Amino acid sequence: MTTNEGLSDAERWEQGMLARRAVLSDEHVDRAIANTTEFTADFQDFITRYAWGDIWSRPGLDRRSRSVAVLTALIALGHHEEFAMHLRAALRNGLTVDEVREVILQSAIYCGVPAANTAFRIANEVYADEA
Numbered sequence: 117m118t119t120n121e122g123l124s125d126a127e128r129w130e131q132g133m134l135a136r137r138a139v140l141s142d143e144h145v146d147r148a149i150a151n152t153t154e155f156t157a158d159f160q161d162f163i164t165r166y167a168w169g170d171i172w173s174r175p176g177l178d179r180r181s182r183s184v185a186v187l188t189a190l191i192a193l194g195h196h197e198e199f200a201m202h203l204r205a206a207l208r209n210g211l212t213v214d215e216v217r218e219v220i221l222q223s224a225i226y227c228g229v230p231a232a233n234t235a236f237r238i239a240n241e242v243y244a245d246e247a
Contacts, residue, residue, distance in 0.1 A: 120170050129161065132169025139172065139179065139205045179209035187219050191235045192227040199235060203242045213243055 120128050137145050152160045172182060183206040190199040206216055216239060224232035 120173065123169075125165060128165045128169035130169075131173050132164040132167070135172045136164060136168040139168075139208060140201065141204070141208065144201070180211055183209040183211055184219055187216065187235075188223055188227070191220065191223045191231050194231065194234070196234065196238055200238050200242050203239055204246070207246075 120131065123131065133145070148160065172179070177185070183202065186202050187199065187206060190196075190202060203216065207213070211219075220232050220235045220239060223235060
């Protein structure tokens with residue numbers, strides 16, 4: 117059974133907002149909501165209900181595991197801005213900086229050395245700012 121089975125769109129949105137805030141932080145989500153325009157409103161609704169309300173809220177993986185998967189995918193696809201955001205989320209989800217280092221090192225083999233090199237640079241900057 118999925119966590120969204122039988123839920124209305126409004127309930128999935130609420131569930132998604134809870135997960136989104138837990139993973140990304142209230143500050144990040146509040147900023148995203150404040151920056152929502154008529155043009156982006158449907159997208160914000162979409163990611164809240166589907167990415168956060170459906171996928172991130174499923175019981176099949178814990179948030180640590182989901183963070184590992186997300187970091188790897190973002191490295192592979194070169195989504196640097198999202199990668200920086202999810203580096204912070206990974207710590208909130210229970211990964212350590214050492215574990216993130218291992219994820220990036222592992223990605224060098226499967227995603228490529230240049231992708232991992234960029235990921236190390238971004239992680240170094242993000243975690244230096246957090247210190």
